[in-house]
Amino acid sequence: MDSKLKRLTLIGVLSALLLVFLLVVLVNSNRLQEQTAAEKSESSTMGMPSLPETNIVTGQIGNDLHAFLSDSTFFDKEDTYLSKWEDVANRLSLVVTSVEKDLRIQVVDFEGNLVPDIGFLVEIEGQGEYKDLDKDGVIYVAELPAGEYVVSLQPVEGYKVPLNGTKVKVKDQVEYLVIDDISLLVYTEEEINAEIEDTAEQISDVDKTEVKKRQSTGSGTYLGIDVSKWQKEIDWEKVAEDGVEFAIIRCGYRGSVSGCLVEDPYFERNIKGATAAGIKVGVYFFTQAITEVEAVEEASMVVSLIRDYELEYPVFIDTESAGGNGRADGLDEETRTAVCEAFCATVRNAGYQSGVYASRNWYNKRVDVERLEKYVIWLAEYRKIPLYEGYYHMWQYTSKGKVDGIDGNVDLNISYLGY
Numbered sequence: 001m002d003s004k005l006k007r008l009t010l011i012g013v014l015s016a017l018l019l020v021f022l023l024v025v026l027v028n029s030n031r032l033q034e035q036t037a038a039e040k041s042e043s044s045t046m047g048m049p050s051l052p053e054t055n056i057v058t059g060q061i062g063n064d065l066h067a068f069l070s071d072s073t074f075f076d077k078e079d080t081y082l083s084k085w086e087d088v089a090n091r092l093s094l095v096v097t098s099v100e101k102d103l104r105i106q107v108v109d110f111e112g113n114l115v116p117d118i119g120f121l122v123e124i125e126g127q128g129e130y131k132d133l134d135k136d137g138v139i140y141v142a143e144l145p146a147g148e149y150v151v152s153l154q155p156v157e158g159y160k161v162p163l164n165g166t167k168v169k170v171k172d173q174v175e176y177l178v179i180d181d182i183s184l185l186v187y188t189e190e191e192i193n194a195e196i197e198d199t200a201e202q203i204s205d206v207d208k209t210e211v212k213k214r215q216s217t218g219s220g221t222y223l224g225i226d227v228s229k230w231q232k233e234i235d236w237e238k239v240a241e242d243g244v245e246f247a248i249i250r251c252g253y254r255g256s257v258s259g260c261l262v263e264d265p266y267f268e269r270n271i272k273g274a275t276a277a278g279i280k281v282g283v284y285f286f287t288q289a290i291t292e293v294e295a296v297e298e299a300s301m302v303v304s305l306i307r308d309y310e311l312e313y314p315v316f317i318d319t320e321s322a323g324g325n326g327r328a329d330g331l332d333e334e335t336r337t338a339v340c341e342a343f344c345a346t347v348r349n350a351g352y353q354s355g356v357y358a359s360r361n362w363y364n365k366r367v368d369v370e371r372l373e374k375y376v377i378w379l380a381e382y383r384k385i386p387l388y389e390g391y392y393h394m395w396q397y398t399s400k401g402k403v404d405g406i407d408g409n410v411d412l413n414i415s416y417l418g419y
Contacts, residue, residue: 090159094122094166095181096151098144099293100174105139105151106184107132114138114184118156125150125165138185146172174292176345182300186252186261197255197262200286201321202399203359203380210382212400215414222246224313224413226284226396229266231406236273238405246280246313246415248378251305253286254298256322261301271309280419282313284357285343286320288328290335292342299346299354306352312419314353314376317343320362337368344375357396360388376417393417 088110095106105122107115114137122139123129126149132139150165189198217223223243227234228250239247249270252263264270267283274281285302289295295317302315317340321329331339340356347354355376356367363369363379369390379392386395394415401412 092153092156092159092161094151094153094162095184096166096168097179097181098168098170099179099296100171101142101144101146102293103141103144103149103151103168103170104179105130105141106181107137107139107153108184112181112184120156121154123152123154123165125152129154144170146170174296174342176296176299176342176349178303178346178350179297179300182261182297183304185297186263186301186304188263189265192255192258192260192262194262196257197260198253198286199256199323199326200253200318201323203320203382207383209384210400211384211398212402214401214412215384215397217414220416220418222415222417222419224248224394224415225401225403225406226250226411226413227266227270227406229264231408231410232266233407234270234273235405236270236277236279239274239403240277240279242404244279244403246282246413246419247274248282248284248313248316248413249274250318251283251285251302254288254294256288256326259288259290259294259327261297263301263305267305271306275309280312281309282311282315284316284318286318287339287343288322288326289339289343290328290331292338295339295342296346299343299350303347303350303352311352313415313417314355315347316355316357316376316378318357319367320358320380331366333366333368336366337371340367340372344372348375355393360386363388363390378413 091110092115093108093110095108097104103124107118107120109115116137117135118132118137119135120132120137120139121129122131124141124144127141127144130139130141148167148169150167152165153161155161214223222245224246225239225244226248247270249267250264251267251271252261254261271281271283283302283306285298287295287298289298298317299315306315319336319340323329328336328339344354344356353376355378356372357378357380358367360379360381363377369377373391376394377390377392378394378396379386379388379390380396381388382396382398384397386392386397394413394417396411396413399411400409403410403412
């Protein structure tokens with residue numbers, strides 16, 4: 001092919017490419033114009049509702065500004081948001097738990113709170129009906145054969161109850177596991193008569209040997225206090241500056257008469273204040289449990305209260321007299337020991353170290369201490385040198401101690417635990 005022919009061929013190819021390019025530009029230009037026109041049209045009508053072509057009703061006729069009042073289609077027939085809220089607010093649910101051959105049935109609202117003042121009636125499949133006689137929202141059924149059951153809440157006027165029953169397994173033996181939703185059973189002192197319920201008896205100094213002077217601590221021993229609502233407001237910074245290294249704080253108690261679970265009103269401020277001051281903390285609970293089941297309840301309450309805090313010291317069950325008339329004061333040695341074991345095992349299974357607090361007399365006569373020595377033993381004996389012959393990890397040696405930041409007396413302790 002000569003050079004002239006090559007030039008002609010090249011020109012032809014370039015011309016074809018140019019033609020294709022012009023066609024593409026033309027087509028895209030038309031599309032862009034159409035899109036722009038559509039966007040303008042959409043923008044001009046944005047926010048305006050589309051109206052039917054016929055039978056248009058605006059709510060105003062001529063100069064009659066009140067014509068909408070006679071228009072049956074102007075207002076919603078039903079406030080759907082309000083009706084849905086009322087539907088939810090009136091719904092009831094069941095929280096059902098079992099510790100050992102029993103059922104605790106709690107009736108709660110949509111926020112998970114107990115519903116009081118209604119005599120609820122529930123049916124346990126194969127067992128019959130049970131009523132909330134004291135109208136506190138809780139029905140307790142004991143001595144049930146182990147197995148699976150369906151619990152149904154009977155209709156209640158003004159409320160929506162579950163259409164289907166709640167399935168639950170009744171346990172044959174105590175498993176020493178924390179009970180879910182135990183917080184529903186925890187009271188504040190505003191809800192009970194604390195004067196008759198909180199009656200832990202001060203350990204007596206029968207032989208007049210109690211010391212008031214602070215015992216010296218050295219290598220491997222630590223100075224501590226234990227406190228509750230009875231100490232009232234505490235200046236924890238001053239407590240720390242006065243040499244206190246740890247504090248065992250009461251988180252609650254079981255009522256001596258009613259058996260209700262009650263949070264110590266100063267627990268939260270005490271544990272927060274001590275922690276902020278750099279003092280190591282543990283907690284204790286004053287028991288009035290008369291069964292292992294109740295001990296599991298007490299341990300469950302404690303665990304629910306301490307979950308948000310870091311404890312260096314154990315969780316103790318405080319077993320002592322409630323003035324002689326407490327519901328647990330007359331327990332035999334076997335039952336009291338089983339209560340302490342159930343509490344400590346439940347706490348330990350929840351991931352915390354556990355222990356028992358008692359006086360020398362109670363360790364010698366009221367519990368089988370050999371069964372409890374696998375837990376931390378906290379001895380209360382008010383004298384310069386204890387007479388107790390058993391092994392112990394902590395020693396409360398006086399109830400008449402003085403510490404800066406606390407008005408009045410406070411219990412003083414020595415710990416042999418190296419935390």
